[in-house]
Amino acid sequence: MRIIDLSSPVDASSWEPDPLNHEILTPREGALHMCEEMRTHFGMDFSADELPDGEFLSLDRITLTTHTGTHVDAPSHYGTRAAYRDGPPRHIHEMPLEWFYNPGVVLDLRHIGTGTAGADDLRKEFDRIGYEPAPMDIVLLNTGAAHWAGQQRYFTDFTGLDGPAVHLLLDLGVRVIGTDAFSLDAPFGHIISTYRATGDRSALWPAHFAGREREYCQIERLSNLEALPSDHGFRVACFPVKIAGAGAGWTRAVALIDE
Numbered sequence: 001m002r003i004i005d006l007s008s009p010v011d012a013s014s015w016e017p018d019p020l021n022h023e024i025l026t027p028r029e030g031a032l033h034m035c036e037e038m039r040t041h042f043g044m045d046f047s048a049d050e051l052p053d054g055e056f057l058s059l060d061r062i063t064l065t066t067h068t069g070t071h072v073d074a075p076s077h078y079g080t081r082a083a084y085r086d087g088p089p090r091h092i093h094e095m096p097l098e099w100f101y102n103p104g105v106v107l108d109l110r111h112i113g114t115g116t117a118g119a120d121d122l123r124k125e126f127d128r129i130g131y132e133p134a135p136m137d138i139v140l141l142n143t144g145a146a147h148w149a150g151q152q153r154y155f156t157d158f159t160g161l162d163g164p165a166v167h168l169l170l171d172l173g174v175r176v177i178g179t180d181a182f183s184l185d186a187p188f189g190h191i192i193s194t195y196r197a198t199g200d201r202s203a204l205w206p207a208h209f210a211g212r213e214r215e216y217c218q219i220e221r222l223s224n225l226e227a228l229p230s231d232h233g234f235r236v237a238c239f240p241v242k243i244a245g246a247g248a249g250w251t252r253a254v255a256l257i258d259e
Helices: 027-041 119-129 163-171 189-200 205-212
Strands: 001-006 019-023 059-063 071-073 099-108 113-115 138-142 159-161 176-179 217-220 231-238 249-250 254-257
Touching: 001 071, 019 027, 027 059, 113 189, 119 163, 159 163, 159 205, 163 205, 205 217
Parallel strands: 099 138, 113 159, 138 176, 176 217
Antiparallel strands: 001 254, 019 059, 071 217, 071 249, 099 231, 231 254
């Protein structure tokens, strides 16, 4: 079995619209911190210089959103009410793990460019690859956006899905849709300009808001989709981190190829 990494890194040196701070305590600083903690909380006197090389363990402190790096959006991210159940939409820690380990399908949308892909665009891809997603398949969208990861352009130039495209996939039984772009919706600027020009509120974040009507998850900010050797015939593992009460959780998404 070959494993292909489909994840983008959490990198404090990259451009991000939301602040990302990564503080590293070196093994020496970790030793001093540990000794202070022992004195404060346990009343024990211990010197860092008693440790081999005067070092203990390194420590990372990271401040970021759950939507930084490759992550899975939970239904609760889309709104506070859901039309498909009596209670509130589920958080990321409540989602069934069975959703996140399934056959994968990658659709090539790179020719569309900045804007929105519709249901007809997806059907054309089904015809091109000779395969229609089956129930529980994980559908991955290769928009080409990953080439701009780490740059400001990554957040403004990509392809999203409109509402009918999302519903087409959900009608086929898909429960997890992934993209290499910043969002499964079109860029903010495209959405707002379309809405201003038409006055049509259905143009406002239709991919996300579809999740208020039907339960599904998104994987956003994937990478390396062009490394997949085929359009289907592989498996995807994308288990989200179990963050209680959160609307999203990071994932190390990978493709598993039988050889």
